[in-house]
Amino acid sequence: MVHGTHNAVEDPRNEDVLVYVNGELLPRNDAKISVFDSGYLVGDGVWEGLRLHGGVLVFWDEHLDRLFQGAKAIGMDLKMSRHQIREVVWKTLDANDMKDGVHVRVMFTRGIKKTPSQDPRLTVSGPNLVIIAEYKQADPESRNRGVKLHTSSVRRGSPDYLDPRLNCHSKIHEVQALIQALEAGADEALMLDVNGFVSTCNATNFFMVKNGEVWTSTGQYCMNGITRAKVIDLCLQEKIPCFEKNFSLYDVYSADEAFVTGSFGGITPVTEIDGRVISTSVPGNMAQRLQELYTQAVENAVARSKI
Known part of the structure; x- marks a missing residue:
């Protein structure tokens, strides 16, 4: 049996969550991204994991500070402001009617590559953004x-x-x-x-x-x-x-x-x-x-x- 700090209590509501993928909200099983995504190909991207508690994204500013600092460190323009990111996170949460006990994963990658390569000059799209919000309470x-x-x-x-x-x-x-x-x-x-x-x-x-x-x-x-x-x-x-x-x-x-x-x-x-x-x-x-x-x-x- 799996045991560790990321163990979560099983919640059947997660089977029907909508996932945000580049502006679209898709059913969990239909949420996909290209195999030419730079995150998939070479792990090129930054992310944050945060919690929705009592209708509030806890320590949001600190998480966004870290996200933008990380993006700047790897020379990646997120093409979105803090306000815009917050808007799409809430769009995802509202679409799922989520208020509490939720873990949100915000993931940016550099974008789609023309061909498998480390070279950022071969990126042919803007950044990819995926937001996964799930009902996740830490297993006591x-x-x-x-x-x-x-x-x-x-x-x-x-x-x-x-x-x-x-x-x-x-x-x-x-x-x-x-x-x-x-x-x-x-x-x-x-x-x-x-x-x-x-x-x-x-x-x-x-x-x-x-x-x-x-x-x-x-x-x-x-x-x-x-x-x-x-x-x-x-x-x-x-x-x-x-x-x-x-x-x-x-x-x-x-x-x-x-x-x-x-x-x-x-x-x-x-x-x-x-x-x-x-x-x-x-x-x-x-x-x-x-x-x-x-x-x-x-x-x-x-x-x-x-x-």
Whole structure:
């Protein structure tokens, strides 16, 4: 049985969702894109995953900042303004009559290629935009049971060849890391940076707790996580000692607690790493406190958006 931070409760309504593809709303099974799409051919594109909660797209501005920063970093003109993107996201949500408990995936690729090639000059269309909105609630079992991590031999890339902060379609190294973890009997992969320090997981950001302090990586080699940033901010607001620093597996194995963060699952406790028990209490005291603070931060964001 699949277990991990992206487990979702099954919802039959997803069988009939309409998917946005370049201006059209298509039934799920009819939503298709050309095999000459640059995202399919070479992973050339950027994306965002965010949540609709209480009728509000939570932390929308932060997600759009990251989307446009990523597009600029790869020299890709989205050909749409922030307002236009918001309009088509809401067009998709309204067409599906969605108000709450929804995960939205917004995906841009550079466009259709004349022929299979990496060369962006062979792109013969504008960007392709696909929006998939689904009813997705994180399976409470993940939070109640926690996840097990395995340290992969696949490292997080250096910023000079594939900056891990870039939320791009090229995810094969993360898939490789996850496969190693699954083969080792874990749920997800813990990844080190090019210097051997703990960086992040294959799809979430990693935190550990030691003597009342919260540690996470420097941010130089990890995903530019929106939830990660929110947790750091919450620690600062609540005067919880929180450090972005280099630390190794030596530190992790003696942690009092560990947890991972992501837009879909929020804050998920970690119970084991490389077969070593980190915590038998799920969640640990710090993870539980931060879960409560994060839930309140989401509710506050929703309330502010409705003013």
